Amino acid sequence: MRIHLAHALRNHGDYTEAAEIYRALAGGEFDAAARYWLCDFDYLDGRFGSALGSLREQRSRGPEDEGERLRLIGHIWRVNARFDEVSAAYGEAISLARREGLAAAEAKAPANLAQTVCWSGDTAALSDAAARARDLLDLVPNPVELVKVRSAEAVAHALAGDDGAAVQAIEGTRRLADGIGYRGGHNLADVAQVLFRVLDGDDDGARRTRAELDARTRRSGGNTYWVPIVTSWIDGIQAALEHEPRVEWVDGPAVSLGRWAQVAARR
Numbered sequence: 001m002r003i004h005l006a007h008a009l010r011n012h013g014d015y016t017e018a019a020e021i022y023r024a025l026a027g028g029e030f031d032a033a034a035r036y037w038l039c040d041f042d043y044l045d046g047r048f049g050s051a052l053g054s055l056r057e058q059r060s061r062g063p064e065d066e067g068e069r070l071r072l073i074g075h076i077w078r079v080n081a082r083f084d085e086v087s088a089a090y091g092e093a094i095s096l097a098r099r100e101g102l103a104a105a106e107a108k109a110p111a112n113l114a115q116t117v118c119w120s121g122d123t124a125a126l127s128d129a130a131a132r133a134r135d136l137l138d139l140v141p142n143p144v145e146l147v148k149v150r151s152a153e154a155v156a157h158a159l160a161g162d163d164g165a166a167v168q169a170i171e172g173t174r175r176l177a178d179g180i181g182y183r184g185g186h187n188l189a190d191v192a193q194v195l196f197r198v199l200d201g202d203d204d205g206a207r208r209t210r211a212e213l214d215a216r217t218r219r220s221g222g223n224t225y226w227v228p229i230v231t232s233w234i235d236g237i238q239a240a241l242e243h244e245p246r247v248e249w250v251d252g253p254a255v256s257l258g259r260w261a262q263v264a265a266r267r
Contacts, residue, residue, distance in 0.1 A: 003030055006037065011144060013183030015044050016221035032061055040072055044222030046247035048076050063100040067093045071109060078116055079225055080250040081259035086116045107136035111145040111152075118152035119263055121159030126152060144185075147176045151188035158196040159263075166196045187213060187223045194230040198264050206234050214243075232257045233264035 006021035019041040025034035035058065042051035055073055060066035074089030090109045097106035110133035117125045130149050137145055154169035170193050177185025190213035197206035210230050217224040225247045232240035240257045249256035 003033060010037075010040075011180075011182055011184070013216075013220040013222075015041060015223075019221075032058075032065070036065070036068065036072075041222070043072060043076050043079075046225045046244065048080060048250050049248045052076055052250070063096055064102055064105055067096050067102060067105040067109075070096070071112060074112060074116075076250070078112070079229075080256050081119070081263070082250065083116055083119065087113065090116065103136070104140045104142070107133070107140045107142060108145055110136060111142075111148045114149050114152040118155040119159075121156060123156050123160050123162075126156040143176065143180045144182055147173060147180070147182055147185040148188065150176055151185065151192055154189070154192035155195060158192060158199055161199070163196070163200065166192070170196065183216070183220060184223065187217060187226060190216070191226050191230060195233060195264060198233045203234055206230070210234065228253075228257060229260045232261040237261050 002021050002025060006018040006025075009015075009018040009021070019038065022034045022037045022041065025031070026038065028034075035054070039051045039054045039058070042048075042054070052073065055069055058069060060069055070089050070093040074086045074093070077083075077085040077089060090113050094106060094109045094113075096102075097109065110129055114126060114129040114133055117129050130153060133145065133149050137149075150169055151173040154166055154173055157163075157166035157169055170189050173185055173189040173192065177183070177189065190209050193209045194206045194213070197203070197209065210227065213230065214224075214227045217227065224244050228240040228243040228247065231243050237254065237257050240261070241253050245253075247253070
């Protein structure tokens with residue numbers, strides 16, 4: 001019951017409260033699960049090096065746990081814009097899920113792949129990944145993953161210059177997130193909206209959305225790394241370095257944020 005409560009709090013955006021429950025469960029019967037989810041909290045709080053170190057040391061209890069471990073490693077690479085490593089981690093998770101017949105696990109990774117390929121602006125690749133994810137999520141419903149897919153489409157449309165489709169996808173992300181009480185979905189929508197506004201030349205609008213994102217992530221206790229990422233698009237790398245200095249970027253802040261700054265320069 002406490003594990004499920006922590007998961008519910010996490011999906012509701014109450015990351016700090018969820019982490020307190022996981023910490024209380026560490027060392028007991030649910031130690032392995034608690035330690036995995038504490039790695040997830042480290043990732044959400046921008047402690048990427050700590051999370052990667054713990055994940056590499058963990059021994060999975062079975063194929064399903066191993067798939068989750070691989071996906072979380074992929075998440076860390078993704079928010080550090082290390083997209084080659086991301087695809088490798090998610091691809092390994094998909095292969096494992098197929099080999100072991102884990103339909104629910106297989107349904108998650110294509111959604112994560114969509115969140116990865118969207119940053120290239122390749123709408124064809126994004127469309128393929130999104131279609132595969134939705135096909136699997138029809139069989140094994142997971143509304144949180146559908147929010148992620150829709151936000152990925154918003155990013156891809158913004159980079160491709162399809163303004164109407166980008167606005168629809170951003171609004172759709174927010175509707176889906178509200179429908180299930182998934183506050184983290186609004187973080188994803190904010191990121192896509194900032195990107196759209198920057199590419200559209202609306203820096204003031206982008207800054208307003210960034211302020212909302214900043215306030216929301218600080219309240220939740222997670223995902224604060226998105227603020228310096230979007231700042232790199234609005235005000236450049238130097239300004240981005242001044243936001244959330246606690247974030248442990250894998251390659252250091254200048255390199256990681258430099259890669260993110262290039263995203264908004266592609267159109």
